[in-house]
Amino acid sequence: xxxxxxxxxxxxxxxxxxxxxxxxxxxxxxxxxxxxxxxxxxxxxxxxxxxxxxxxxxxxxxxxxxxxxxxxxxxxxxxxxxxxxxxxxxxxxxxxxxxxxxxxxxxxxxxxx
Numbered sequence: 001x002x003x004x005x006x007x008x009x010x011x012x013x014x015x016x017x018x019x020x021x022x023x024x025x026x027x028x029x030x031x032x033x034x035x036x037x038x039x040x041x042x043x044x045x046x047x048x049x050x051x052x053x054x055x056x057x058x059x060x061x062x063x064x065x066x067x068x069x070x071x072x073x074x075x076x077x078x079x080x081x082x083x084x085x086x087x088x089x090x091x092x093x094x095x096x097x098x099x100x101x102x103x104x105x106x107x108x109x110x111x112x113x
Contacts, residue, residue, distance in 0.1 A: 035096035072098035
């Protein structure tokens with residue numbers, strides 16, 4: 001049996017949980033962005049903090065995503081979408097290093113001349 005949100009106490013608890021979760025995701029976005037910039041990852045990474053929600057598009061190509069998965073065991077969709085909710089501060093550090101490695105190693109095949 002579910003908790004009735006018509007109960008003011010339950011509703012306030014639910015709102016508090018939403019704020020906690022969304023705040024944590026925002027914090028992970030900020031940490032990942034900060035790490036990417038700090039280690040001088042080629043490219044611009046503002047889209048990480050500009051986006052909202054539980055997922056973020058990394059901007060990585062399919063080839064870069066494939067290397068991220070095969071070499072670094074970071075799992076995300078082939079279009080580069082990653083779950084921000086699955087990160088913590090330590091994982092953000094690892095992810096930033098892995099992203100830098102694939103960006104440097106695998107050329108961006110989407111660039112047009």
